[in-house]
Amino acid sequence: xxxxxxxxxxxxxxxxAANADIKSQSFGGSASLFYGTNDASNGDLFxxxxxxxxxxxxxGGTAAVGACDTxxxxxxxxxxxxxxxxxxxxxxxxxxxxxxTAVTPPNAYGPRLRDAVWIDTLNLTFNPLxxxxxxxxxxxxxxxxxxxxxxxxWNIARNSYDAAVAVNNDIVDTTLVAAWVGRSNVAAGRTVNxxxxxxxxxxxxxxxxxxxFGAVTKAIPSIVAQAWYYVAPRVANVGWxxxxxxxxxFSLGAQYGMLDGDDNSDGNAxxxxxxxxxxxxxxxxxxxxxxxxxxxSGTLGFVNLGGAQTPLYTAGWWDVGGQGAQDTDAYxxxxxxxxxxxxxxxxxxxxxENQTTNDAVSELAVTxxxxxxxxxxxxxxxxxxxxxxxxxxxDVQVYLTYNF
Numbered sequence: 497x498x499x500x501x502x503x504x505x506x507x508x509x510x511x512x513a514a515n516a517d518i519k520s521q522s523f524g525g526s527a528s529l530f531y532g533t534n535d536a537s538n539g540d541l542f543x544x545x546x547x548x549x550x551x552x553x554x555x556g557g558t559a560a561v562g563a564c565d566t567x568x569x570x571x572x573x574x575x576x577x578x579x580x581x582x583x584x585x586x587x588x589x590x591x592x593x594x595x596x597t598a599v600t601p602p603n604a605y606g607p608r609l610r611d612a613v614w615i616d617t618l619n620l621t622f623n624p625l626x627x628x629x630x631x632x633x634x635x636x637x638x639x640x641x642x643x644x645x646x647x648x649x650w651n652i653a654r655n656s657y658d659a660a661v662a663v664n665n666d667i668v669d670t671t672l673v674a675a676w677v678g679r680s681n682v683a684a685g686r687t688v689n690x691x692x693x694x695x696x697x698x699x700x701x702x703x704x705x706x707x708x709f710g711a712v713t714k715a716i717p718s719i720v721a722q723a724w725y726y727v728a729p730r731v732a733n734v735g736w737x738x739x740x741x742x743x744x745x746f747s748l749g750a751q752y753g754m755l756d757g758d759d760n761s762d763g764n765a766x767x768x769x770x771x772x773x774x775x776x777x778x779x780x781x782x783x784x785x786x787x788x789x790x791x792x793s794g795t796l797g798f799v800n801l802g803g804a805q806t807p808l809y810t811a812g813w814w815d816v817g818g819q820g821a822q823d824t825d826a827y828x829x830x831x832x833x834x835x836x837x838x839x840x841x842x843x844x845x846x847x848x849e850n851q852t853t854n855d856a857v858s859e860l861a862v863t864x865x866x867x868x869x870x871x872x873x874x875x876x877x878x879x880x881x882x883x884x885x886x887x888x889x890x891d892v893q894v895y896l897t898y899n900f
Contacts, residue, residue: 518570523557525900530591530652532893536885541892548589552577552652556617571638573617577653592653614681614697616656630665637697642708643736643807644726644753645677646800650816655682655803658697670713678705680802700802704729718742728801732757732793736807747771751784751808757793763822765798769809776834781827782809788823788852797821812846813861814878814891823852839866856883865895872897 531549539546556573560566577592592612619636623629639647639656647654658679664672680700700706710724719741726734735754740747751767764787771780786798786808798820799806806820810828819826826848833841842863849856858881865874878891 517562519560521558521560521569523555525553525555526897527900528552528554528652528895528897530893530895531587532591532891534889534891536887536889538887541890544586545588547587548591549579549582549587550577550591550652551580551582552592554616554653561620567622569621571617571619571621571634571636573615574613575616575653576611576613578611591651616654624662632663634659634661634663640675640677640802642673642675642710643722643724643738643751644734644798644800645675645706645708645802646805646807648800648803648805648816650805655680657700657802667713669715670711673708673710673712675708676705677708677802682803701728701731706731706801716741726801730758732761732796734801745772745774747773747780749809753798755789755793755796755798757789757791757796759791759793761789761791761794763787763789763794765808765820767808767810776836778830778832780830782830783825783827784808784810784819785825786820786822794822797824810846810848812859813844813863813876814880814893815846815848815857815859818850818857819846819848821848821850824848824850839864854883857881870899872899 529549529551531547533542533547535541536546552575554573554575556571559570559572561568561570577590579587579590583590615637617637617639619634619638621632621634623631624633625631637656637658638661639654640659640661641647645657647656657677659675659677661673661675677700679697681697706726706728708724708726710722712720712722714720719739721739722737724736726736728734733756735756737752738750740749747770749767749769749771751765753765754762755764756762765784767782767784769780769782771778773779789795789797797806798808799817805811805816806818808820808826810819810826811817812819812828818824819828826846828844828846830845831843835841842861842865844861844863845859847856847858860879861876863874863876865872867873872895874893874895876891876893876895878893880889880891882889
């Protein structure tokens with residue numbers, strides 16, 4: 497088993513919990529098996545060399561700390577990923593892992609696909625003002641859900657952050673958020689299958705971390721509006737505005753992002769989306785455009801600062817981040833339909849083009865999902881036409897998750 501790297505904050509939380517009265521309130525988890533195969537580089541579907549797979553187990557829960565069952569909560573979770581030896585029979589790559597570098601000579605013994613185990617959640621939740629104000633603090637390792645810093649859920653394992661977050665609800669229908677993010681297990685611009693996801697809680701952008709300030713309000717009937725501002729010392733300041741509304745099945749959303757880099761790179765992003773839902777049928781169309789930017793900060797684009805997925809409406813099923821790159825125009829068309837007692841069906845088409853490189857990518861994904869008791873199953877087919885590659889690519893993916 498790999499060494500588990502704990503932050504000082506995590507150790508302090510363990511010490512606090514060890515000396516307190518703890519009452520378990522919930523405990524559960526999931527076990528997943530994700531498999532994918534493609535015909536990239538003139539390969540064949542279902543061949544070992546063009547297939548990728550992982551298993552993952554997540555365990556976690558919540559406990560009350562101290563005499564008051566609602567005053568202080570301890571939230572905890574652990575994730576483990578493994579190929580279970582699949583690399584010897586079925587796959588040559590993984591969804592997440594530690595090292596997929598082949599030995600010398602190439603492929604002599606196959607890639608080194610080492611297992612990883614890490615603490616993904618360990619935090620305390622409490623009201624620091626003892627009821628004077630409707631304020632909640634979450635301190636420690638946790639998942640985040642803000643437009644430009646968030647936990648990505650498309651992969652078999654999720655990224656998380658060492659952070660301190662304050663949430664205030666004193667204003668009617670409005671939530672105010674202030675956060676400091678110190679570390680993450682995924683570097684900016686990389687996916688959750690980056691090397692060392694398990695032990696990689698090192699830094700978030702820089703050693704100084706980053707600050708986030710936001711407001712989300714439902715003060716206007718049928719509309720949810722939010723405004724965010726991020727300060728990443730020696731990297732960039734990022735602003736984000738978003739508003740979404742619904743009326744009689746129709747929905748409309750708009751996004752605006754602003755990036756001001758410390759290396760004099762700056763630019764904007766705009767996203768719009770219109771949708772319609774009626775009796776299990778969902779239709780939507782989205783468009784986004786990102787300015788041309790220069791410098792190191794500009795290369796970040798409008799992509800999760802702690803990962804690889806863009807918050808823009810045009811994110812694809814499999815290509816989740818290319819739409820947010822600088823100097824890129826993109827559009828997405830989605831159709832979903834729930835057939836009662838049969839399956840939930842999805843059709844997703846995404847196209848993006850980078851004006852600087854003249855690269856263009858089109859992606860078509862067709863999915864079918866169904867729950868069998870505690871088992872969630874999804875089958876996906878993805879067709880990708882990428883100008884940077886000589887051949888088009890077909891992917892077949894299977895997602896299986898058992899919840900307990």
